[in-house]
Amino acid sequence: MEFVIITGMSGAGKSQAMKALEDMGYYCMDNLPPALLPKFAELCNQSKRNIEKVAVVVDIRGGVFFVDLFEGLEELNEQGIKYSILYLDALDQVLIKRYKELRRPHPLNPKGGILDGILEERELLKEVKNRADYIIDTSKFSIGMLKEEIYKIFLEGIELSKLTISVTSFGFKHGILLDADIVLDVRFIPNPYYIPELKDLTGEDEKVREYVFQWEQTNIFVDKLMDMLLYLIPYYIKEGKTQLIVGIGCTGGKHRSVAIADEIAIRLEEYGHRAIASHRDCKL
Structure with missing residues (x-):
């Protein structure tokens, strides 16, 4: 089974990445608590639907559960389930602009400044980013360009630089x-x-x-x-x-x-x- 974990900065395009993978035939789950990764993978493996490709979005919306991510990844390794981590990123000023256009607060700082939330999130995700197999910076990307990048990686199997x-x-x-x-x-x-x-x-x-x-x-x-x-x-x-x-x-x-x-x-x-x-x- 192919197991893709989508994570990264809020506002960087994780939902669009998931939709692209869904169009490619992946069974997708949004906002899965990291502690449930092993159980979800096990259920997919045992499903009568013969699920071969799975993609899940894991991010800071999981709140305190996000600290369980590395334990969940270790359990996947113990189960023999191969996984890849797709990390979506964007420049701070781009993320701020996107939040303002949507008139949404940052999930880590709903009553404060957007930038403060972004900086806190970057710190929380630092180790995850270091362990990512694929990093896509969407600062200059349209939705179509992001979809094309996803296709190159997961459909065409092209090895892309993280830069x-x-x-x-x-x-x-x-x-x-x-x-x-x-x-x-x-x-x-x-x-x-x-x-x-x-x-x-x-x-x-x-x-x-x-x-x-x-x-x-x-x-x-x-x-x-x-x-x-x-x-x-x-x-x-x-x-x-x-x-x-x-x-x-x-x-x-x-x-x-x-x-x-x-x-x-x-x-x-x-x-x-x-x-x-x-x-x-x-x-x-």
Whole structure:
């Protein structure tokens, strides 16, 4: 029997991950107290329904029962049940934004600040995260992108790095990318904005991309940036980082930075890294 334990930060997408696994034929259970993991696994094994794939969500909604998680995992080992832990995470500011949009309090601090609850939860989940088999940082993910990641892991069996690299374009005139780990300025490249037939397009259009990459300095810059990222990524992974945000900035965030961010993400994917391109100011 395949047994998947979904856990992680509140607001990071555990429910959506469970729905994706349910669509893949997993028998799913939400908010299972950790102490009941061994018993639930035993019931599934003995079921006449011939349940072969199981996914359960275990998180801090279990309250004091969450301290029983490691005992429950040890009992699964004793029963000979192989399990994997899928950990969902997101940046603090992203989680705060999601809570505010839903107008929900944090479950650990229902009458206090959201950030206080998030920080407390991170501390509680630190050891669980360290033991996770798969970590997905959903900070830049849509529901569709999260579902695609789940499919890659559990349907296609692709071994994915625990580090998600978000290559994000932005425009300096709209403010610097505050959550970036690395920021690159590409305003040295000739600006398509001043070409009448390109002005109203974006870096996602082929004509703009061709214009941006016709310049030697663009291609040299991208090659050197790739060399730097490929050198740094193993060290970020070694340090336990799960989300690396690379900001690519131009003046307005519509043309040069967009084309280059897309190219960097494509190249990183070709090297086997989990990379996504996002564009903060492209539609402004």
